[in-house]
Amino acid sequence: MLWLYLHFPHLLLDHVRRSQPVENALVIVEGTGQSVLQACPLAQDQGIQPGMRLKTALGLAPELHILQADQQQQTQLLEEQARWLYRYVAHITLATPDGLWAEVSSLQRLYGGLPAIWQTIEQALAEHQLTAWAALGHTPLAARLLARAGKGECSADKGHINHALAQLPLAAAEFDKTACTRLNRLGLETLGDVFALPQKELARRLSPELLAYVQKIQGTRPDPRAPWQPPHRFRQRADFIQEVEHTQGLLFALQRILAELEEDLCWRQQDTDTLLLVLQHRHQEPTRLRLRTTGPEHRADTFLKLIRLKLDQQPLSGPVVSLVLGVRRFISREAPGGQDLLGETQDLNEAWHTLISRLQARLGDQALKQLYPQADHRPERAWSAGAVKRAKNSALMNPQCLPRRPLWLLPGPCPLTETPVAWFSGPERISGGWWDGQRVHRDYYIAQLPGGQLAWVFRDTQNAWFVHGWFG
Amino acid sequence: MSELLSTLLHDARVWQGHRHRTTTQPAETTGFQALDNQLGGLGWPRGALSECLLDASGIGELQLVLPLMKRMTEAGQTVFWLNPPHTPYAPALAREGVGLDNLVVIHTEDASDFLWTLENCLRSPVTGLVLAWPGKLATRDVRRLQLASEAGQNVCVLFRERRQAEQNSPAALRLELVPDEQQSLKVNVLKRRGSWSGQRCTLAMAHRANIRVQEAPRVVQGPWPGVAR
Numbered sequence: 001m002l003w004l005y006l007h008f009p010h011l012l013l014d015h016v017r018r019s020q021p022v023e024n025a026l027v028i029v030e031g032t033g034q035s036v037l038q039a040c041p042l043a044q045d046q047g048i049q050p051g052m053r054l055k056t057a058l059g060l061a062p063e064l065h066i067l068q069a070d071q072q073q074q075t076q077l078l079e080e081q082a083r084w085l086y087r088y089v090a091h092i093t094l095a096t097p098d099g100l101w102a103e104v105s106s107l108q109r110l111y112g113g114l115p116a117i118w119q120t121i122e123q124a125l126a127e128h129q130l131t132a133w134a135a136l137g138h139t140p141l142a143a144r145l146l147a148r149a150g151k152g153e154c155s156a157d158k159g160h161i162n163h164a165l166a167q168l169p170l171a172a173a174e175f176d177k178t179a180c181t182r183l184n185r186l187g188l189e190t191l192g193d194v195f196a197l198p199q200k201e202l203a204r205r206l207s208p209e210l211l212a213y214v215q216k217i218q219g220t221r222p223d224p225r226a227p228w229q230p231p232h233r234f235r236q237r238a239d240f241i242q243e244v245e246h247t248q249g250l251l252f253a254l255q256r257i258l259a260e261l262e263e264d265l266c267w268r269q270q271d272t273d274t275l276l277l278v279l280q281h282r283h284q285e286p287t288r289l290r291l292r293t294t295g296p297e298h299r300a301d302t303f304l305k306l307i308r309l310k311l312d313q314q315p316l317s318g319p320v321v322s323l324v325l326g327v328r329r330f331i332s333r334e335a336p337g338g339q340d341l342l343g344e345t346q347d348l349n350e351a352w353h354t355l356i357s358r359l360q361a362r363l364g365d366q367a368l369k370q371l372y373p374q375a376d377h378r379p380e381r382a383w384s385a386g387a388v389k390r391a392k393n394s395a396l397m398n399p400q401c402l403p404r405r406p407l408w409l410l411p412g413p414c415p416l417t418e419t420p421v422a423w424f425s426g427p428e429r430i431s432g433g434w435w436d437g438q439r440v441h442r443d444y445y446i447a448q449l450p451g452g453q454l455a456w457v458f459r460d461t462q463n464a465w466f467v468h469g470w471f472g
Numbered sequence: 473m474s475e476l477l478s479t480l481l482h483d484a485r486v487w488q489g490h491r492h493r494t495t496t497q498p499a500e501t502t503g504f505q506a507l508d509n510q511l512g513g514l515g516w517p518r519g520a521l522s523e524c525l526l527d528a529s530g531i532g533e534l535q536l537v538l539p540l541m542k543r544m545t546e547a548g549q550t551v552f553w554l555n556p557p558h559t560p561y562a563p564a565l566a567r568e569g570v571g572l573d574n575l576v577v578i579h580t581e582d583a584s585d586f587l588w589t590l591e592n593c594l595r596s597p598v599t600g601l602v603l604a605w606p607g608k609l610a611t612r613d614v615r616r617l618q619l620a621s622e623a624g625q626n627v628c629v630l631f632r633e634r635r636q637a638e639q640n641s642p643a644a645l646r647l648e649l650v651p652d653e654q655q656s657l658k659v660n661v662l663k664r665r666g667s668w669s670g671q672r673c674t675l676a677m678a679h680r681a682n683i684r685v686q687e688a689p690r691v692v693q694g695p696w697p698g699v700a701r
Contacts (some may be wrong), residue, residue, distance in 0.1 A: 055532060087553070168560075203583075223551070264654075290591075292584075327521060334616070347479070348548075348597060348598050351596055351598050352550065352598040354596075355592060355593070355596040355598060355599075356576075359578065359589060359592060359593075359594060362585065362589075363578065363580055363581075363585060363586065363589065367578055367579050367580060368576055368577070368578050369576070369577045369578075369579075370572065370575065370576055371562035371565070371575060372562055372570055372572060373562045373563040373566050374562075379561075381623070382563050383559070383561060383562035383563060384562075385577070388576055389573075402563050402564075402566060402567040402675065403563075403567075404564075404681070404682045405561055405563050405564040405567065406530075406561060406564060406681075407534045407535075407538075407560065407561055407564045407565065407568075407680075408529055408530065408534070408557075408559070408560070408561060409558060409559045409561040410558050411558065411559060411561075423683065424681060424683045425681070425683070446682075446683070447679045448655065449530075451527065451528050451651070452531055452650075452651025452652075452655075453528055453529070453530030453531055453532055453651065454531075454532075454655060454680065454681050455530060462511040466665050469558075469561060470529050470530030471530055471532070471680045471681045472529050472530055472531075472532065472533050472534035472537070472680075
């Protein structure tokens, strides 16, 4: 097994900078807001270093933009990266908050060798405007340590990798603090020194956990990693350092997100017809916009036009801090046409399924119904609505044995408010339902109302009159 | 260009007051001889909108489309009912010989969904007939529907309120339905392609409730007068 580890040293910075062009220096501070976690190159030029206290940093650069690191946001960002990486690599494992593993030994034949994989991924990283340090290793941990130390090289040679690992200082090996101090006190400086110790002694003198960790780096102890599965939805977020007050500023970020959506949809061979755009404001409830296309769509510029129209209609209610674009509903792409080989006759069966599934996708399954007669005397139970099915004309019951009924049935009986001008037939007594508690005991008449409508009216046991249907 | 003009004139798409041309647009007979005669021997236009304007349901408006509906379902084409105001009663439809397997009832929540659904139904080759109850509809929307219906080859009947007769509409056929004596239905042609409008006819619809016309007065004696409400 060969693992590739991608370490994103400043993922949040990259994310913010591609949503909005920023002129000033930018730093990411930790949750409490005390010290600097990541600093952009511009900030570093002004002397700001990661780990510095925020007050010091502000003293160096008064115009500094500050962004607070958010654990959840970082995880989501990492998932976004895993999502596009999934197109190239099948087996991905997330290493929150800032890295991910990709299993590459199974890909060598597909891409034609390691250098090709390496190049593909570097190219993709550049396209996504991301900084990442990559490294290869025969165990997940070895790849990770090398990547984080920035010592990664495109080589699968075991001796070479082991040599690079052995050169790593203990501080870069991610031992826990006490273990690191104890190893230092033993006079060990590099990871190679630790590897050279007899394993029994290592476990006895230090701890079995430490030995397990060392063995996992070396590959003598199994270190299984569960593969990550991409969720069946699309969600991208853009954060703005400077609040956006005009639509134009939003469109800049949306352009990139929509391009990624298009790529994603092409990759899945799917379309969508609903986009959900959430604009977050600093002091207000977020604005939620639901955008619907007339048909299944995947092109970014169509979506962009639609969003532009929507935003023109509905001005921003306040400055926007961040936006999230989500897609939950995917529609599989249909084969163009539905025609036979010669293109002469259309396949009606397929066209029917296409139409019905489109309608159901937009309106919901409950919106479409087919009607069936039921064997019951009570009018409201003599029919039922079922799911739509494509059926060949099923055996019809003899229609003439059905009694004369109106074509319209009201959802429920409706009190008769006008005195009918003429009576035609009746009474027809319908009495039933004693077997299931829904007792019906009515005398039905056909009557003409003053408006000229023919109504199906009935009188119940309390002598009250109701309209139950219209002879449409 | 002149060829295009002559096609337009020939198809009776351009209305000419002094000349009476029969349109070559495809159409479906209504099943009522009297009405077909008034519509130039054609009937419901295919690939165009038809409108029925009426005040209240129960005057025989479904009877008007029933022969067509029956034919369409027998031919295996799908009939859509879009936002019907009441429940189409399955036993009655089955009794009239309508194939319920080819009948789909759709309810939409808002106006945009309604238009979208109707457009999709009209453009599909499986659709034979669409009956739609749109409620309020802007002229712009009717035009949009008219364009959609031209893309397909099916009959679309919109049931609208009678006061919308005042508004102009891009629909190819507009009928005003008024109840008449003896449960019959008076049909006024408000607009049709290729000719003057203004024709009217009365269709006997008493059979919808099994009333025989000559018998009708005899049965008038109802239970009403004797019963206190």
